[in-house]
Amino acid sequence: MTQKEEILNLPISFKNIRLIRLNLPQKEQFVSGIGVRNSREALIIEWEDINGIKGYGECSCRPDPYYSDEFIEGAIALVEQFVVPFLKQNQTFGDLIKLLDKIRGWNFTKAAVEMAALQVIEKNTGRSPFELLQTKPLAHVPVGISLGLYTELDRMKEVVKNALETGYRRLKFKISPNVRIDFFEEINPMLFEADTYVSFDANGSFGENDLEIFNYFVNTYKTMVEQPFAPTRFDVLLQAKKENPAAFICYDEEIKSIGDVLKLHHLGLLDEVNLKVGRVGGVLKSIEIIQYCAEQNIPCWIGGMFETGIGRSLNLRMASYLPNARAHDLSPSDRYFLEDIIQPNVTMNNGFVAIESLQHCTVQPNLIDKYTIDQKTLELTC
Numbered sequence: 058m059t060q061k062e063e064i065l066n067l068p069i070s071f072k073n074i075r076l077i078r079l080n081l082p083q084k085e086q087f088v089s090g091i092g093v094r095n096s097r098e099a100l101i102i103e104w105e106d107i108n109g110i111k112g113y114g115e116c117s118c119r120p121d122p123y124y125s126d127e128f129i130e131g132a133i134a135l136v137e138q139f140v141v142p143f144l145k146q147n148q149t150f151g152d153l154i155k156l157l158d159k160i161r162g163w164n165f166t167k168a169a170v171e172m173a174a175l176q177v178i179e180k181n182t183g184r185s186p187f188e189l190l191q192t193k194p195l196a197h198v199p200v201g202i203s204l205g206l207y208t209e210l211d212r213m214k215e216v217v218k219n220a221l222e223t224g225y226r227r228l229k230f231k232i233s234p235n236v237r238i239d240f241f242e243e244i245n246p247m248l249f250e251a252d253t254y255v256s257f258d259a260n261g262s263f264g265e266n267d268l269e270i271f272n273y274f275v276n277t278y279k280t281m282v283e284q285p286f287a288p289t290r291f292d293v294l295l296q297a298k299k300e301n302p303a304a305f306i307c308y309d310e311e312i313k314s315i316g317d318v319l320k321l322h323h324l325g326l327l328d329e330v331n332l333k334v335g336r337v338g339g340v341l342k343s344i345e346i347i348q349y350c351a352e353q354n355i356p357c358w359i360g361g362m363f364e365t366g367i368g369r370s371l372n373l374r375m376a377s378y379l380p381n382a383r384a385h386d387l388s389p390s391d392r393y394f395l396e397d398i399i400q401p402n403v404t405m406n407n408g409f410v411a412i413e414s415l416q417h418c419t420v421q422p423n424l425i426d427k428y429t430i431d432q433k434t435l436e437l438t439c
Contacts, residue, residue: 064186065151067178071144071437074173075103076133078431081365082395088205090233090262091123097363097394100129101425102136104173107146112176113420114169115368117335117361124260124362125165125310125336132166133433140170141435150178154341164313165362168339172371175340186340187374190347194377197409201227201384202392203258203361210240217244224408227254227384229283232274234267245277254383258283261310265293268300275304281329284309298326307331309360314338315345322353331360331386334375335368343375358382366390366399370415373403377412384408398424 058066081097088094100116118127143156153174157167179185202225207213220228228248230241248255257274263285271285282304286293288311297304307329312318313336321327330350334343350357359376361369369387376385389405390397397403399418403410 061189064184064188065149065154067150067182067184068147069150069153069174069178070106070108070147072105072107072109072146073434073436074136074141074170075105075432075434076136077101077103077425077429078129078133079365079398079425079428080430081398081428083393084391084395086205087363087393088207089231089258090206090260091119094363097365098129098430099365099368100132100169101365101367101398102169102173104170104177106177106181108181110177110180112173112178112180113367114172114174114176115335115364115371116165116169117333117364117368118165119362127163127165132163132169135160135163135166136170137433137435142438144437146437150174157338164338164342165335168335168337168342171339171341172368186344187378189344190378192351192378192380194374194412195380196377196413197411198373198376198387199226199382199384199408200373200376200387200389200405200410201225201229201254202388203229203231203386205231206233206236207240208237210237210243213240214244214247217247221247221251221253223405225253225384225388226408227256229256229258229386232257232259232270232282233262234264234270236270238270238273241277248278254280256281256283256307258309259285261285261287263293264290265296268297271297271304272301275301279303279305281305281307283307283331284311294326305329307356309333310336312337312346314342315349318346318349318355322355327355329356330358332357332375333360333362334372335362340371340375347375347378356382359385359387361386361388363393365394366397366403366418367420369403370399370418373410373412373415396424396428398428400424 390402
């Protein structure tokens with residue numbers, strides 16, 4: 058039996074799933090090409106086995122379908138109608154994966170179910186799919202910060218100054234066709250003098266009429282631009298690459314599976330991968346992509362969806378197995394939230410998160426209750 062087969066044969070019992078809808082207040086407003094957000098609305102899945110052992114998974118999709126075609130109300134309906142009714146009191150991890158794989162799409166939701174189940178399995182057996190990764194995990198993970206769109210230059214300068222002084226290993230700026238290039242001209246001296254990697258993220262907001270602005274960032278900074286074009290506009294991607302061969306593009310929303318990675322790589326278009334565990338369907342699917350990228354020397358790092366400490370801890374654990382990544386979009390909890398739902402919070406020291414510190418982070422039921430806006434418990438049905 059192979060190591061993967063052993064993992065898939067690990068037992069997992071089921072008593073109930075609790076769907077918890079939270080709303081965590083942010084420290085400040087965040088603006089991107091997708092829209093404006095003042096709080097993090099999240100769906101937490103709590104899996105309880107027949108012995109009362111609980112595991113938690115976070116569904117990282119937004120409450121609206123503006124980043125992907127998933128949204129929280131739909132995720133709740135999916136678990137209620139197409140996951141729980143087919144669970145048994147006793148099954149293997151492989152049985153669960155087969156059930157989830159039968160569902161087309163809905164990767165964020167499936168990843169949350171898988172994550173919750175894996176926590177229960179690891180508590181009961183001490184084993185997890187992370188064993189499949191051959192790389193020795195890093196003790197300290199380099200992390201970067203994602204900075205939104207700004208309408209006030211002084212505020213932008215202040216945020217950039219603070220981020221550089223805090224020691225983030227990368228500054229990633231959100232951009233859009235309406236971005237203030239004159240603001241960047243003003244802060245460029247700060248960026249070019251700093252010993253910090255700078256990159257940009259358009260969240261698919263650029264079109265065929267925006268290549269001049271796109272080329273400004275490519276040519277001025279000679280760095281990575283993440284998901285400049287919508288995943289559906291492959292024609293614009295090819296046009297941009299033809300006009301500016303120097304363009305170094307990192308794919309985000311474009312990649313939902315190993316098949317997307319293979320397609321882009323075989324077409325000679327895959328420069329870099331922002332791997333989001335939820336977007337590709339969970340831990341097993343992420344490991345498959347990490348292994349391929351390592352074999353093919355494709356830069357790969359872990360992105361985030363402004364997760365609570367539950368999803369953030371998992372992402373950091375995955376990131377620890379990518380020793381060559383410059384930085385990951387996994388800022389500490391206090392970067393975003395007034396209060397997280399795990400204690401102690403995810404913290405950073407000079408741009409690095411110590412993986413050992415995550416072992417002491419535990420979910421706080423009182424904080425979950427404090428920020429819960431809705432919940433329901435789904436019992437075993439067969």
